[in-house]
Amino acid sequence: MRHQQPDKAFSPRRRALLTAGAATGLLSVVPAGQLWAKQRTSARILIIGAGAAGLATANRLQRSLAGARITLVGARQPHLYQPGFTLVASGLWDRQQVITDTRDWIPGGVRWVEADAVAFDPQARQVALSNGASEAYDVLIIATGCQLNYADIDGMTPELIGQNGIGSVYASPAAAEATNNQIEQLIARGEGRAIFTLPPTAIKCAGAPLKMTFTTLNRLEDTGRRDQFDVNFFTPFSQKVFSVPVYNEFVLNRWQQQGVNLHDNCTLTGIEPENRTAYFSRENGETVREDFDFIHVVPPMSAPDAVRQSELAWQDGSWAGQWLEVDQYSLQHRRFPEIFGIGDVIGTPFGKTAASVKKQAPVLEENILSYLAGRPLEARYNGYTSCPLITRIGQAVLAEFGYGGELLPSFPFIDPTEESWAVWVMKEKMLQPAYYAMLNGRV
Ligand SMILES: Cc1cc2nc3c(=O)[nH]c(=O)nc-3n(C[C@H](O)[C@H](O)[C@H](O)COP(=O)(O)OP(=O)(O)OC[C@H]3O[C@@H](n4cnc5c(N)ncnc54)[C@H](O)[C@@H]3O)c2cc1C
Secondary structure, three states, X not given: OEEOOHHHHHOHHHHHHHHHHHHOOOOOOOOOOOOOOOEEOOOEEEEEOOOHHHHHHHHHHHHHEEOOEEEEEOOOOEEEOHHHHHHHHOOOOOHHHHEEEHHHHOOOOOEEEOOOEEEEEOOOOEEEEOOOOEEEOOEEEEOOOOEEOHHHOEOOOHHHOOOOOXXXXXXXXXXXXXXXXXXXXXXXXXXXXXXXXXXXXXXXOOOHHHHHHHHHHHHHHHOOOHHXXXXXXXXXXXXXXXOOHHHHHHHHHHHXXXXXXXXXXXXXXXXXXXXXXXEEEEOOOOEEEEEOOEEEOOOOEEOOHHHHOOOOEOXXXXXXXXXXXXXXXXXXXXXXXXXXEOOOOEOOOOOOOHHHHHHHHHHHHHHHHHHHHOOOOOOOOOOOEEEEEEEEOOEEEEEEEOHHHOEOOOOOOOOOOOOEHHHHHHHHHHHHHHHHHHHOOOO
């Protein structure tokens, strides 16, 4: 257990990042700095998960509340800038560019407990931790992100990434780098069969599996021997690789032009690394065997076990036992009013991107302030989700949408359905400082 030193909040490194973020914020840049008095409370506020959503929330609440006892729980020491993973796996960034220290983002006055939550007792308002301790709370915020369920694919473990043609951008910066190495080996062979996959569950950054397909295609085209490579995309759905129709059609049309073979209704169920063989189940229960020289594995995802096996998960419907049950607009738990959720862990129709966290964080802050003051919860999250969909190196489409698949463009000068170099520059150069400003609770 460690107490953050107050002067950490003003380290030169953080100040520089903050300034850069404010100057080049990718999305709307509305300062979160409070111009009004802090709200007084003596509440114990417990935040579980010290990733993008947990850190943004801790910074915001620390700034807007006086007297609160805020504790942030999370064992992971490095902070990972996950939107950069696709750039690492495409050979464009070094993996060190996506790693910072979690400690650098924790505001002074917030207590950090370097352990994970293992069980929730919402009746007793207690959370049991991996270090054997437990924490009591008045307000609980769940921000644990996604769990990557590689084990749901027979024979697959994250350790296999980087061997026998197996890649997966999701697991870690090292896995992203190893994925790039496997793609480089495919290119060096001068021919071969590449397979890209999608799981049947909700996933974080649903554009990432498509981006990996696009950047790899681009690299194969650049060899001048594209016809020597057989490129395949396996989807568990029918003619669907993305849930918003306009982007789905865009991608499918482009892949048709680029000679990608689309395999419908196929879910990856098993892998034999030494044989470079994958197994897919089809809708009719049949299993098909597919050989590969390179495969991009996207694991099924859920809330972490501690959340999905607790009373806090959805009890009915397609998210039952998988994702945190919250009201999709207020982000308050639907059965335990003192519990809130933010980030990838929540069971809502959309919202599993860092850009979603940026829109959710002010909603969550306002509603927690209202909850503590006994006022009605009026702030609403509209499902905003955004992802610069890289279509080739140097080009991207800025996909921005919300509940109901409604397009929610932020910039009048960017057509939300057209690819451009400007969106690529946003992804490659501007998103990271904007993300770091978000962690600081500044935008
Ligand atoms: C390959 C890839 C590409 C992406 N591209 C984009 C993009 O272009 N644009 C975009 O906006 N977003 C993108 N994202 C998504 C974005 O990174 C996530 O949506 C964002 O990080 C969500 O924040 P979070 O805090 O919910 O989860 P995370 O940032 O993952 O943080 C969750 C934290 O909770 C911790 N935790 C887990 N279990 C427990 C537990 N039991 N107890 C305590 N702590 C726990 C974890 O260790 C972690 O520190 C991408 C993600 C990936 C993987």
